[in-house]
Amino acid sequence: MSDAALHHSAAPDAAMEPKTLVEGAYRRLRRNIVEGVHPPGEKLRVEHLKEQYDVGAGTLREALQLLVTDALVVAQGQRGFRVAPISLKDFEDITRTRVLIETEALRQSIALGDDDWEGRVLAAFHRLSRAEERLDDEASAREDWEERNRVFHEVLISACPSRWIQHFQQILYRQSERYRRLSLFRNPIPRDVHAEHQLLCDATVARDSEAACKVLTEHILRTLDAVRHMPTEFLNAAENGPKVRQA
Amino acid sequence: MSDAALHHSAAPDAAMEPKTLVEGAYRRLRRNIVEGVHPPGEKLRVEHLKEQYDVGAGTLREALQLLVTDALVVAQGQRGFRVAPISLKDFEDITRTRVLIETEALRQSIALGDDDWEGRVLAAFHRLSRAEERLDDEASAREDWEERNRVFHEVLISACPSRWIQHFQQILYRQSERYRRLSLFRNPIPRDVHAEHQLLCDATVARDSEAACKVLTEHILRTLDAVRHMPTEFLNAAENGPKVRQA
DNA sequence: TCAACACTTTTTCTCGAGATTTTTATATTT
DNA sequence: AAATATAAAAATCTCGAGAAAAAGTGTTGA
Numbered sequence: 001m002s003d004a005a006l007h008h009s010a011a012p013d014a015a016m017e018p019k020t021l022v023e024g025a026y027r028r029l030r031r032n033i034v035e036g037v038h039p040p041g042e043k044l045r046v047e048h049l050k051e052q053y054d055v056g057a058g059t060l061r062e063a064l065q066l067l068v069t070d071a072l073v074v075a076q077g078q079r080g081f082r083v084a085p086i087s088l089k090d091f092e093d094i095t096r097t098r099v100l101i102e103t104e105a106l107r108q109s110i111a112l113g114d115d116d117w118e119g120r121v122l123a124a125f126h127r128l129s130r131a132e133e134r135l136d137d138e139a140s141a142r143e144d145w146e147e148r149n150r151v152f153h154e155v156l157i158s159a160c161p162s163r164w165i166q167h168f169q170q171i172l173y174r175q176s177e178r179y180r181r182l183s184l185f186r187n188p189i190p191r192d193v194h195a196e197h198q199l200l201c202d203a204t205v206a207r208d209s210e211a212a213c214k215v216l217t218e219h220i221l222r223t224l225d226a227v228r229h230m231p232t233e234f235l236n237a238a239e240n241g242p243k244v245r246q247a
Numbered sequence: 248m249s250d251a252a253l254h255h256s257a258a259p260d261a262a263m264e265p266k267t268l269v270e271g272a273y274r275r276l277r278r279n280i281v282e283g284v285h286p287p288g289e290k291l292r293v294e295h296l297k298e299q300y301d302v303g304a305g306t307l308r309e310a311l312q313l314l315v316t317d318a319l320v321v322a323q324g325q326r327g328f329r330v331a332p333i334s335l336k337d338f339e340d341i342t343r344t345r346v347l348i349e350t351e352a353l354r355q356s357i358a359l360g361d362d363d364w365e366g367r368v369l370a371a372f373h374r375l376s377r378a379e380e381r382l383d384d385e386a387s388a389r390e391d392w393e394e395r396n397r398v399f400h401e402v403l404i405s406a407c408p409s410r411w412i413q414h415f416q417q418i419l420y421r422q423s424e425r426y427r428r429l430s431l432f433r434n435p436i437p438r439d440v441h442a443e444h445q446l447l448c449d450a451t452v453a454r455d456s457e458a459a460c461k462v463l464t465e466h467i468l469r470t471l472d473a474v475r476h477m478p479t480e481f482l483n484a485a486e487n488g489p490k491v492r493q494a
Numbered sequence: 495t496c497a498a499c500a501c502t503t504t505t506t507c508t509c510g511a512g513a514t515t516t517t518t519a520t521a522t523t524t
Numbered sequence: 525a526a527a528t529a530t531a532a533a534a535a536t537c538t539c540g541a542g543a544a545a546a547a548g549t550g551t552t553g554a
Contacts, residue, residue: 019324021508024313047535056509058305061537065269065309068317071414077266078515079534084472090410099410106348163337164344167416267537294505303539307509325545327506496554503548510540519534524526 025053025063033072033083034178036148044073044081045093070171072178073185088228091179095224102220103213105157105165110209113159118205124155125201132194146177152197156216180223182231197223272300272310277488280319280330291320291328298415317418319425328372335475338426344417350414352404357456365452371395371402372448379441384424393424394434401450403463423470430473443469464492 018024029049032038050060064081067073074084109117129149134141150173157169196219203212266272277298279285295305311328314320321331375395375434381388397420404416443466448458 007474020506045535046537049548058510058538059309059508062309066310066316069313078536079517093409093411096257097409097415100347100351100412162340162344163339164419168344172411185325250509269537292505293507304506305540306538325506328545497552498554499550499552500547501551504546506542506545511539511541513536513538514531515536517535518531519546520529520531522527522529524528 003216007095021055022062022066023060025055025060027055029063029067030070030174031065031074032144034181036178037180038083040083040086040178042083044083046080055169070174076226077110085095086179086182090225091176093099094175094179095220098169098176099166099217099220100166101172102153102157103216105160105162105169106204106216107209108162108165109159110155110204110212112161116154117159120155121201121204124152125197128152128196130196146181156200176223177219179227183223183226194220257347262293268302268306269309269313272302272307273313275300276310276314277317277319277421278303281421281428282316283428285330285334287330287425289330291330293327294381318422333426333429337349338423338474340473341422341426342467344468345411345416345423346464348402348412348415348419349404350463352407352409352416352459353451353463354456355409355412356404356406357406357451357454357459364402364406366450368451369462372444375399375444376441393428397424403447423467426474427470430470440466 018027029038033168038044043206044064046057046060046064053063054061054177055063064073065075068075068081073081074086113121125228128145128151131141131148135145153173154170160166196215200212200219202217203215265274276285284292291311293307293311294302297304302310311320312322315322315328319331320328322328344439360368375392375398378392378395380389382392401417402421404413407413407445443462447459447462447466451461
């Protein structure tokens, strides 16, 4: 279970702050891996990272083990840890599975969401739209956009009562984000993304399950295309070797 | 990610033996939790368990963290670890999500499986049937049956190319098994389970996706009924612990 | 009787150091 | 020069001890 326990977790995870050093290191590490600070395939040497994250070796190891089950880090027998590698095949898998999970979640959400949920959807969409307007101007807007995009997708399915589906959605979204951030390293976020979000928001509030799921599916698949057109170096140069070479 | 990393893991996890003490402790702990040796809600004190599992405190903590992400153990802030509690609501969620995941996996498996896969399905079914015959006679047959039932379900979807779907299926199957073992603590395995497996096997080898998924869905839902008719003490008396008072 | 406070005990959390294993570098031989 | 073998270096894995926090216990006072 990522950070918040699957059971009895009232508040969203990002809100409450870590109660333990392990959890703190876990979150910072996870963020840095998703954001590409630790690129795919990079060797994660405990001796070096303990200084960078300012925790003991054992503590850092525990945080790494948490990331192993999240599939963001792989543990190789007795040869330490390493950032999970990436591949087009893996991202295709992630994308298809995410479509399966997230459309089902949206379906349930639309069927069961109340007026309050509708309000939250509109609010999240509005916040996202505002961030999209600022994308070209300020450089720092990218981080805002990423955060608000995540929240928008989360709110969309927040009326889905299944904790497990939401859990799997979180895991897959994080995986997707890692790929997307790589593909958007140069390419800006295309204009029509906003239009897609608009359609998705409209169909959802109109309680049109089929239309909403259709839009969501295309929306998710669009990211796959972006990664497909990504320079191949990004995907294969990930198999970083013994001598760690920074990107 | 349970025990085998999601990426590049050639052999099934149960086959290869642990390369590290952490992984060994992780597997033994997981098995004991699924089998109910550590009942739901039980406090998992590191100081006591380190002797039972014959490893150091830090090592045991790492193993526990792995189980946290598997949702078999919950970590409570600074109040240690505890076996994940159970509830009928949770099991309904697990069951429905499992239907979603496992039917999709079966669909893909049927669509893409080759002759070799068909053979493995028949072989797994045969082994399971033999174990079912011995269920009444020998007492030790229960463990055999559990193992072969798991393998049968795994083989059914083994031709599904999605690593992520298989990963989620594994997690959910383990969760289900925990509940099933509780519900079967007294009640024996009913006779008609064999008939269901037979139907499932036949429809699968006949490449009849719709029929196979229908049978599989009913098969999974049947376990939910069994748990529903379970004495309520099992579900609520789970909040074990020294002198635990509910919040 | 019950609540609040201080004290003791237990448990968790964290860190640093030693033992294996893997990896790198060097030297020797064919 | 290539390949094997030996030695050195680095990193991992593991354990036990100390600091921080929680739970438990008993006493006092209204």
